[in-house]
Every structure is written in C-alpha cells, then in structure tokens.
Amino acid sequence: MSSRWLRSTYATTPPAPARLATTLIVLPLVVTLQVKAVAHSSRPDLRAVEAIAVSSSLLVLPFASTYYAMDQEKSTSCDEPLTRTDAVYLAVTVFATVGFREVEATSQAARLVVTVQVVLDMIVIGVIMRVLLATVQHVGPSSTPPHSIASRRWKLTFIRSG
Numbered sequence: 001m002s003s004r005w006l007r008s009t010y011a012t013t014p015p016a017p018a019r020l021a022t023t024l025i026v027l028p029l030v031v032t033l034q035v036k037a038v039a040h041s042s043r044p045d046l047r048a049v050e051a052i053a054v055s056s057s058l059l060v061l062p063f064a065s066t067y068y069a070m071d072q073e074k075s076t077s078c079d080e081p082l083t084r085t086d087a088v089y090l091a092v093t094v095f096a097t098v099g100f101r102e103v104e105a106t107s108q109a110a111r112l113v114v115t116v117q118v119v120l121d122m123i124v125i126g127v128i129m130r131v132l133l134a135t136v137q138h139v140g141p142s143s144t145p146p147h148s149i150a151s152r153r154w155k156l157t158f159i160r161s162g
Contacts, residue, residue, distance in 0.1 A: 016069030020113075023062035024120070031055055031128055035135055044139045048132040055128050056095070063117045064091035070110055077110040078103055095121050 034051035041047035068087035070077040080103065082090070090103045094117050105111045 016066040016073075019069075020062050020066045023058060027055070027058050027124065030058060031131070035131055038132060038135045039139055041139075044136045048136050051132055052128065055124070059117075059121055059124060060088070060091045060095050063094070063113065064088040066113055067091060067105075067110070070107075070113065074107065074109075077105065077107045079106050091117070094118060097121075 031051070034054060038044045038047045038051055064084075064087040067078070067090050068082055068084055071082040071087070075081055078086075078090070080086075082103065086103055090105075093100055093103075094114055097118065105114045
C-alpha cells in the first residue's frame with residue numbers, strides 16, 4: 001500500500017466524537033436485537049450472558065478508540081502517551097470502575113469523556129441487566145433439560161439470584 005492511499009484513508013475517517021456518538025446510537029438497537037434473541041432462544045439464560053458480553057464490548061471499545069484518538073490529536077490528554085493497548089486498558093478500568101491510576105486523563109476533554117463513560121456504564125449496564133433478567137424470567141431460564149451437573153448448578157444459582 002502506498003503512503004498516499006493510507007493518508008487519504010485516514011484523512012476521511014470520522015473524528016472520534018462522531019464515531020463515539022454513532023456507537024452510542026447503535027447500542028440501543030443492538031441491545032433490542034439481543035433482548036429479542038434472548039426471548040426466542042431455547043436457552044435464554046445462556047443467550048443473556050452472551051448479550052451482556054456483546055453489550056459490554058460496545059461500551060468499552062468505542063471509548064478506547066476515543067481515548068486513543070484524543071491522545072493522538074493532543075498528547076496532553078493523558079499523563080502519558082497512549083498506545084492502542086493503553087487506551088483499551090484505560091477504558092476497561094473505567095468500565096470496571098477500578099481506576100488504577102496507571103493511566104490518567106489530564107485534559108478537561110479527556111476527563112469529560114471519562115465522566116461520560118462512567119455515567120453511561122452505570123446506567124446502560126443497569127438497564128441491560130434489568131431488561132435481560134426480566135426477559136429470562138418471563139421466558140424461563142431454559143426450555144431444554146440441563147445436560148450436566150455444572151449446568152444444573154448454574155440454573156439453580158441463576159434462579160436463586162433472580
């Protein structure tokens with residue numbers, strides 16, 4: 001590939017805030033499809049776990065991309081230059097609300113993005129968990145008999161926690 005092609009490709013990539021906004025608009029659509037899939041699944045309990053994994057990824061990866069893009073545009077966004085791995089690490093620690101402080105947002109814009117991520121993570125994960133749990137309870141944890149002791153334990157634990 002020529003460097004001219006790479007430059008023209010990256011020059012037309014939408015800015016990080018636009019990509020983040022697009023993903024946050026797409027997230028409710030994906031969650032809606034996931035809830036429908038749970039409702040029509042023969043194993044809604046397992047399908048709900050998958051839906052949580054997909055939804056969590058849609059919350060973490062766009063923020064990681066935003067952190068990386070912000071740091072590339074303005075290297076003072078974080079206390080150290082971010083690699084893509086550092087950006088994912090930052091997004092995951094914010095998502096998990098662990099906050100190890102190994103990578104810290106230092107600019108006002110980066111701190112605002114971190115704040116938005118924390119608030120959205122709490123709200124969206126709470127809503128997703130509630131909707132999926134209600135769907136699984138409505139449909140039933142499983143319409144097929146469990147095939148192993150481990151799946152019976154999971155079923156009992158899942159029913160007790162609900």
